[in-house]
Amino acid sequence: MTRKITNIYPPQAGIDGAGVHLYHVLGRHSMHQTDPLLLLDAFDSRDPEKYTAGFPMHPHRGIETISYVYQGAMVHRDSLGNEDRVDDRGVQWMTAGSGIFHEEKLPAVDRLFGVQLWLNLAKKDKFTPPAYRAIRAEDIEEIPFDGGYLRLLAGHYQDHQGYLSHHLPVDYYDVHLDPGKSLTLDLDPDRSVTLFALIGEGQVDDKTLPHFHAATTSEGDSLILTNPGDEEAAILVFSSVRLDEPIAWWPGPIVMNTEEELEEAYAQVKAGTLVRDRIDMEI
Numbered sequence: 001m002t003r004k005i006t007n008i009y010p011p012q013a014g015i016d017g018a019g020v021h022l023y024h025v026l027g028r029h030s031m032h033q034t035d036p037l038l039l040l041d042a043f044d045s046r047d048p049e050k051y052t053a054g055f056p057m058h059p060h061r062g063i064e065t066i067s068y069v070y071q072g073a074m075v076h077r078d079s080l081g082n083e084d085r086v087d088d089r090g091v092q093w094m095t096a097g098s099g100i101f102h103e104e105k106l107p108a109v110d111r112l113f114g115v116q117l118w119l120n121l122a123k124k125d126k127f128t129p130p131a132y133r134a135i136r137a138e139d140i141e142e143i144p145f146d147g148g149y150l151r152l153l154a155g156h157y158q159d160h161q162g163y164l165s166h167h168l169p170v171d172y173y174d175v176h177l178d179p180g181k182s183l184t185l186d187l188d189p190d191r192s193v194t195l196f197a198l199i200g201e202g203q204v205d206d207k208t209l210p211h212f213h214a215a216t217t218s219e220g221d222s223l224i225l226t227n228p229g230d231e232e233a234a235i236l237v238f239s240s241v242r243l244d245e246p247i248a249w250w251p252g253p254i255v256m257n258t259e260e261e262l263e264e265a266y267a268q269v270k271a272g273t274l275v276r277d278r279i280d281m282e283i
Contacts, residue, residue, distance in 0.1 A: 003193065003220035005207040007033055011042060017055035020106065021045060025196065025214045028249060031120075033216050034194045035242045036168055038063065038255060039118035042196070042212055048108035055104040059269050060096030062126045062255040064119040064167070067092040067104075068153065068174070068236075070198065072112035078102035079275050082132040089137035091153055093163065097121065099265075099274040100130035115196065115236065122243050123257050125167045130275075135163050147181025148232075150174070155239070171239040174198070177227035189221045191239045200233030202226065209235070 009030055011023035026040035045051050057077075067074055069086050076092055077083045079101040086092050094102060106112060121128065135153070141160055143150045152162040155171030162172075171191075175183055176199075187193060195202065195215045202209040203226040209215050217223065227233040248262040249255045254269075256262045268274040 001189070001220040001222075002205070003187070003217040003223045004205045005195075005209065005215045006218050007216045008207070008209065009214045010210075011212045016041070017104075018053035019050075020053060020055065021050040023212060025212070026194070028251070030214075030216075031247055031249070034214075035192060035244065036120040036240050037117060037192070037194050037238055038120050038247075038249070040115060040194075040196060040214055042115045042198075044111070044113045044212075046111050051106045051112050052108055054106045057101050057103040058253055059099065059101050059274050060094075060253045061099045061265050061274065062121055063096050064121065064165075065092075065094045065096065066117040066119060066154075066172070068114045068116075070114040072109040072114065073107050074114075075105040075107065076102060076132065076134075077105070078130075078132055080130060080132065084132070084134050086134050087137070089140065089151070091135040091140070091163075093133045093135060093154075095121075095128065095131040095166070097125070097128040097130040098276050099268070101275060115198065117238065118255070119168065119170070119240070120243060120247065120255060121167055123245055126256065126261075128167065131166075133163070139163075145183060148175065148177040148183065148227075150176070150183070168240050168243075171237070173237040175225055175235045175237055177202070177225065177233045177235070179227055179230045179232070182224055182226040185223045185225065185237065187221055187223055187239060189219055190241065192242045193217045193223065194238045196236040196238075198234040198236050200227065200229050200231055202233055202235040203228045
């Protein structure tokens with residue numbers, strides 16, 4: 001059965017961190033439809049004044065953050081002692097697990113363009129040790145097909161393998177399509193699949209996915225992506241397994257399964273005891 005688009009989520013302009021202008025696309029309003037994907041924020045700016053304030057040191061627990069820096073740069077620093085910069089077409093993958101503090105600095109560049117995802121962790125993995133991994137552009141395979149190419153950001157595509165998530169099975173593709181071209185993806189029918197139009201727009205069956213919009217899909221074992229425009233399109237395809245677990249998430253950086261767990265986590269933030277694995281550093 002071929003998948004179809006079930007819901008389309010438009011971008012909402014906002015300001016986050018210390019003054020970063022971005023677009024909120026997925027969040028608490030969509031989390032049950034996109035499970036296990038919790039959040040998708042997109043950014044696209046040529047004005048450094050709208051992003052260089054960055055995201056100062058802040059806590060996370062219970063999730064993984066996946067940042068795809070399509071253009072520009074992002075500098076990561078965390079309470080484990082990691083300090084790292086990812087540039088054009090690279091990915092930063094951070095497992096918050098039991099608790100981590102991190103900051104994201106955004107140096108001035110010609111264009112800052114990309115997305116950040118939040119991936120929920122299963123209840124059994126909420127207190128896994130925190131970790132950080134950079135996936136450099138040169139380590140991301142670009143797989144050509146008739147009418148475009150696929151960047152394998154994570155997981156598997158046919159007989160190709162990219163970075164493998166340590167917790168949930170994840171396939172994360174950046175599919176580039178020439179004008180009028182299509183790609184048929186064979187998918188696990190049990191997977192939850194979310195789409196995002198990074199460049200241009202896409203089409204699935206008779207529905208158009210506008211630029212910077214996200215979409216969920218129906219069940220099925222295949223998906224046909226088409227570029228209906230007259231310029232190149234790039235569609236992000238994120239696939240994983242639904243958790244179907246309770247989600248406790250106030251507006252903020254911590255996601256747990258119950259209100260009591262959430263209250264405890266924020267109490268630990270206030271008391272300075274959230275982070276179990278850390279080095280001595282100013283946070």
